[in-house]
Amino acid sequence: FQSSMLTSIAVNGVAPYHQIATHGWTVDGEGKAMHKSLGNAVSPDEVIKEYGADMLRLWVASADYTQDMRISKDIMKQLSQAYLKIRNTARYMLGNLCDFDPDANLVPVDKLMDLDRFAMASFNELVKTARAAYDKYEFHGVYRAVYNFCVVDMSNFYLDIIKDRLYCGGEEERRSAQTALYYILDGMTRLIAPILAFTSDEIWHAMKHAKGVDAESVLLNDMPEDNAAFTLDEAAQTRWNRLVSLRDAVNKALENARNAGVFKxxxxxxxxxxxxxxxxxxxxxxxxxxxxxxxxxxxxxxxxxxxxxxxxxxxxxxxxxxxxAPKCPRCWNHNEHIGAAGHHAELCPRCAAVVGQ
The missing domain is CATH 3.30.2320.20 (Class I aminoacyl-tRNA synthetases (RS))
Structure with missing residues (x-):
């Protein structure tokens, strides 16, 4: 970098590149320079052997390279948990897309159920945040945005709620959720491809793809862009902000009641x-x-x-x-109307209707 810059400026009067990003010194977990004599050096080969190459790439992306970049076994262990959260979120979505053919089962965005539309809007916000961070070479911003999306928006909220619909709901309900999962997984895999190259390609090969998509490698496809079709209007966004806030309040009350032994x-x-x-x-x-x-x-x-x-x-x-109320053995919800449908007398009305179909 230094020699090419000096030579180019001396000969041509300009730098030999249009843009360049430089990083700080790589130090150990306590901020000390690495030396063989101190025994605090961390070898990339050791990291790759223990965690895989993608973990080394994730460490680079997660660090603020404008400052000294710390690395240690504890840092890598903590980062591996974040990597597993991203990977397991993708794995869950893959598992629930096993019978989904995007060319045959994709539901138009304007026909999706409200919760699925909200999930798509949340993903669209992730796309805007990640694209803006990439444009500034702030890779740690991409990592944090994707990680928070997987934990907060997906695992703790959307995926938790739609389990019942995916496992017990009717065909239309299930396809609506699967459509949202497909769009989100497809887009998220493209977003993380520059950072988690091997993991994203592994996900890509496990997915079914719509016509026109290059299935050979995720790296041969463009990143998602801000999609106006996924965005909610102001009134809808306000409504969902209120509902999410109410859900958080209910969850807090449930947790207190669980700790008091009211239920399991x-x-x-x-x-x-x-x-x-x-x-x-x-x-x-x-x-x-x-x-x-x-x-x-x-x-x-x-x-x-x-x-x-x-x-x-x-x-x-x-x-x-x-x-x-009695408990439905299919969906595990309690319902005072179990048996009212006249068939499958042990099931709640929703489950009886689905099984009847």
């Missing part, structure tokens, strides 16, 4: 939420039980003995109790 599984509970009359009207048609992964949610405007949540975007009081 959230699906065994019924939740009552006391809100203002205005908020009650806005929540009237929301499927809060599915959103909160409980058997039943009742919204009321009456005062309630329970956990107050003034910081929630929907100020509320939440009460949790163990459901006394």
């Amino acid at each position: 599984k959230a699906q065994d509970t019924e939740v009552t939420v006391s809100v203002s009359a205005e908020d009650a009207a806005s929540l009237k048609d929301e499927d809060l039980a599915t959103l909160c992964i409980v058997s039943k949610v009742t919204v009321t405007t009456e005062s309630l003995e329970g956990e107050k949540n003034e910081d929630c975007l929907i100020p509320c009081t939440i009460a949790v109790k163990l459901s006394e």
